[in-house]
Amino acid sequence: MSDMDVIIIGAGVAGLTCGCLLAQRGLKVLIVEKNQKIGGCCSSFQKEGFSFDLSVQSLGECQEGGRIWNLLRKLGILHHLRFIPLEPAREYHFPDQKIVQSSQLETHIEHLSRVFPDQRKGISQVYEVLRKIFDEFSHVPSSLNWFDPSSLSSQFPFLLRYKDQTFGQLLGEYISHPFLKTILSIRTSYALLPPEEISVVGMAGIEMSYFNHGVSCLEGRVEQFPLAMGEAFKGMNGKMIAGQEVEKILMNKKEAIGIKLTDGQELTGKVIISNIDAQATFSTLLSEDSIPMAYRSKLKGMRPSLSYFILYLGIDGSLEELSISNNEVFPDDQISQEYQALYENRIPGGAPFYLLAPSKVNPSHTPEGKSTLCLSMKAPYHFSGGWAQKTIDELSEFLISRAAVLIPDLRKRILVKAEATPKTIEKWTGNLSGAAYGWAQIPSQSGIHRLQRTTPIPNLFLTGHWTSPGGGIAAVVASGELTAEVIWSKFERGES
Ligand SMILES: Cc1cc2nc3c(=O)[nH]c(=O)nc-3n(C[C@H](O)[C@H](O)[C@H](O)COP(=O)(O)OP(=O)(O)OC[C@H]3O[C@@H](n4cnc5c(N)ncnc54)[C@H](O)[C@@H]3O)c2cc1C
Structure with a gap:
């Protein structure tokens, strides 16, 4: 299995998405997963006749036309999985009242506008900003130079305008009723952040990926989703090693050239993609001296989600x-x-x-x-x-x-x-401090500020919730797709 085109470390949903798309293009792809079971956070377990989904309970973008739906269709596995729409999506219980949230944006806006009639305009404006940011972010090409302000301001004006703002600031601009602010902020907790800290861009991803093509759960166990992707991957001649941890990324001079497993096997690849915790990628799998000082200090200053x-x-x-x-x-x-x-x-x-x-x-x-x-x-984590x-x-x-x-x-x-506990999640996924969504979606770690898919090490790339766009299944599917696009164009240009 030496001389692969691409080696992916970790079979989370992002690694599987990226692996499937590259194998489908005819590249020789190997995925290495430390657990016997693939899927990372998106896993299930059984106890005494009961099935439990470890973490992921609801999914955005799974109904017709959504990002996940499109991916499954492209991989030819849509018919293996059935998604159950959740409508209403959820109920919020406050001491004196219950708020029901629809999974349809228009219904949700109308419902809130009836309860808070004088805030109708503000509610629509908040969701318009989130929708525009989400749309812009969904169309960002993998090749965009984030740091070229002219391309940003002409093509992605909302991303540029809100890149440093928190959702709390956005609410302050349009909403004056305190309890309405609370209701509109509830879903910030899905990033494990308060409205005063979560970026508008991060909130747009969380909120709109659910309103975009509905909120669903998978019929059966959620692990069937990554397992079906694993089967599709093998069907496209992808190679999978499960139950083996990657211990090191091998380097030649300053370039990534392969991996070493804990059993001592060394495997080479033209491109290495890490789907695992970013700190572990750069502090455990690589030696400190192979990473530029500025990048190392940037990583040390970053904050994982709770x-x-x-x-x-x-x-x-x-x-x-x-x-x-x-x-x-x-x-x-x-x-x-x-x-x-x-x-x-x-x-x-x-x-x-x-x-x-x-x-x-x-x-x-x-x-x-x-x-x-x-x-x-x-x-x-440090309870x-x-x-x-x-x-x-x-x-x-x-x-x-x-x-x-x-x-x-x-x-x-x-x-x-x-x-x-957070330690269980850390042990299962290898995610630093049991972080549920990679880096916390604060403005300095969101949108154009999130850790890039390219790294300072030639031939080493990232995918998954530690890179762009962020955490959540729909987002890591996007991440896997975007990393695959970057790698494919590298092969097309003959650079690998
Ligand atoms: C409790 C909880 C609840 C959540 N609820 C939801 C939800 O309802 N809806 C939603 O959309 N999202 C939810 N999320 C978030 C979502 O599950 C994650 O953002 C997403 O699954 C991350 O996918 P990933 O591919 O980036 O990485 P991961 O799932 O973290 O996968 C990384 C993989 O790499 C493997 N690995 C690590 N180190 C090594 C190594 N050295 N060698 C080989 N393999 C290695 C791991 O075993 C793992 O399989 C939840 C997360 C948690 C923890």
């Missing part, structure tokens, strides 16, 4: 109490308050939490007459209590008592229990 504590429950009976499967529960309408505690490595007593009931839409996850619940909250079993038990207890307000008798109905 992580999650997740409690998976298999429970007896159905969940008639819940009207839909995706819920988020808030103790009050101050959604930014918890972040100060998280940054101090604490989880505040009144933290909001997510309450997902996957088996409500995916009954195949459970035996007859049973249900699954997934309770989760944002969590710092002050440490991630000892005692802490895990206490957090589980906290989540169960909060969820029991919505699901009476919950405690008595629990049949199966499993937990994931």
